[in-house]
Amino acid sequence: MEYKEKIDIRLEVIEKMDEVNAMPQITLDLMGLINEHGTSVSDIANKVKLDEALAAYILRNCNSPLYGIKTEINSIPQALTLLGLSTIKKILMSYINKNLYSISGNNEIKNELWVHSVTVAAFSEAIAGKLKINQEQAYLAGLLHDIGKLIIYSSDNTAYEEVLERIDSSENESFVIEEELLGFNHMEIGLLAMTKWKFFKDIIEVAQFHHSKKHFNKKNKYIGVIAFANLLTYQELDERLVDLSYFLKKYKLSENQLEKIILTGLELKKTYLEF
Ligand SMILES: [Fe+2]
Ligand SMILES: [Fe+2]
Numbered sequence: 409m410e411y412k413e414k415i416d417i418r419l420e421v422i423e424k425m426d427e428v429n430a431m432p433q434i435t436l437d438l439m440g441l442i443n444e445h446g447t448s449v450s451d452i453a454n455k456v457k458l459d460e461a462l463a464a465y466i467l468r469n470c471n472s473p474l475y476g477i478k479t480e481i482n483s484i485p486q487a488l489t490l491l492g493l494s495t496i497k498k499i500l501m502s503y504i505n506k507n508l509y510s511i512s513g514n515n516e517i518k519n520e521l522w523v524h525s526v527t528v529a530a531f532s533e534a535i536a537g538k539l540k541i542n543q544e545q546a547y548l549a550g551l552l553h554d555i556g557k558l559i560i561y562s563s564d565n566t567a568y569e570e571v572l573e574r575i576d577s578s579e580n581e582s583f584v585i586e587e588e589l590l591g592f593n594h595m596e597i598g599l600l601a602m603t604k605w606k607f608f609k610d611i612i613e614v615a616q617f618h619h620s621k622k623h624f625n626k627k628n629k630y631i632g633v634i635a636f637a638n639l640l641t642y643q644e645l646d647e648r649l650v651d652l653s654y655f656l657k658k659y660k661l662s663e664n665q666l667e668k669i670i671l672t673g674l675e676l677k678k679t680y681l682e683f
Contacts, residue, residue, distance in 0.1 A: 421563040421597055434459050435504055439605055442497050442548070449488045452496055456484050462503055465683075469499050474679045494544040502526075502683055505551050511562040517572065521558055523681065524641060525551050530676035531637035532630075534669045539659060541629050549614040549630045550637055552602065556594030556615065559601055560586070583619055595619060624658070632658065640670060 437455055441447045456463050463484055470487045471480060475495060481487045488496055509522045532550030536543045561568040567590060574585045583593035598615030614634045617623035624632040636655040643650040656666060 421560055421592075434462070435507065436605075438462075438500050438504060439607075442500055443606055443608055447493070447497075449493060449496070452493075452500070453485055453488055462500075465503050466496070466499055469502075469683050470495075472679055472683070474676070498544050498547055499683075501548050501551060502529075502680065506683075508555070508558060511558070513561055513565045514569070517561065517569065518558075521554070521561065525554060526680045527641045527644070527673075527677050528553060528634065528637045530680055531640045531669070531673035532634050533676055534673035535633050535636055535659075537672065538661075538665065538669055539629070539633065541633070545608075545610065546630055546633055549611045550634050552598070552607070552611060553614050553618050553634050553638065554594060554598070555601060556596065556598030557582070559597050560590070560594060581619060621654075624654075637673070640673065644670075644674075 434455065441452055441455060456466060466484060466487055467481060470477065470491050475491060477490055479490075481490060491499075505525060506522070509518050511518070529547045529550035532546040533543045536546035557568070560571075571582070571585055571589050574589065575582050578585060583595060586593040595616050595618070599612060602612045602615050610628050610630050613623075613626070613628050614630050617626070617631050618635050618638060621635075624635055626632075632655070636652075636659070639650055639652060639655065643652070652666070655661070656663075661669070
């Protein structure tokens with residue numbers, strides 16, 4: 409690909425990012441609620457009232473066995489009181505995430521990207537549970553870690569399809585192929601988009617560094633956790649021989665504990681895919 413073409417595509421990606429950013433106001437407001445520190449349950453209730461589809465989504469989700477609530481929840485205020493803020497934030501983000509994938513493009517590809525994001529979120533949550541770190545943050549960081557891929561795909565379906573084809577037939581990691589073919593990678597684009605959306609620093613750093621081993625030991629624990637979860641999904645997908653020894657040692661996990669994490673992750677994944 410010519411240098412000039414690469415520059416053109418990059419510009420398009422950035423422009424398209426603005427389009428993605430021009431999401432419905434309600435979505436932007438919801439992202440604000442997720443990222444603000446002082447968000448209260450009533451702030452969320454007021455916003456949810458304005459979006460019927462979101463209200464229905466929340467009700468459907470909160471009756472999931474995952475949350476172990478015995479009584480049937482049939483109103484939003486009841487859902488908010490019973491589930492608490494952090495679970496509601498998780499549900500909001502999965503709703504936003506699902507909507508982000510309604511861009512134009514091949515359904516199979518979009519579905520593959522979406523399933524990957526949900527799977528990494530589920531494994532991240534399972535790992536965080538074992539390590540006793542914030543599971544909701546791990547879920548959000550996992551869900552959004554590859555958002556750059558979706559944004560690149562939305563800006564130019566054909567160019568990214570070429571990248572995906574090359575990934576399938578190559579030993580190289582996705583970002584290496586992106587750099588070869590496009591001149592930039594999904595981490596750079598993820599960083600730009602999430603900075604624009606004003607996400608928490610920890611979650612932005614995950615999008616930025618999840619392929620960079622020297623950052624796995626950073627103070628921000630989510631980078632290592634999401635990188636580990638990402639690796640687990642490769643193993644699950646195509647039985648590629650994945651070397652987990654680095655993470656097993658880092659987190660002092662036995663084979664038995666790893667197995668438990670995987671089982672919990674797969675259970676969560678099943679539930680989240682049905683949402
Ligand atoms: Fe990635
Ligand atoms: Fe990934």
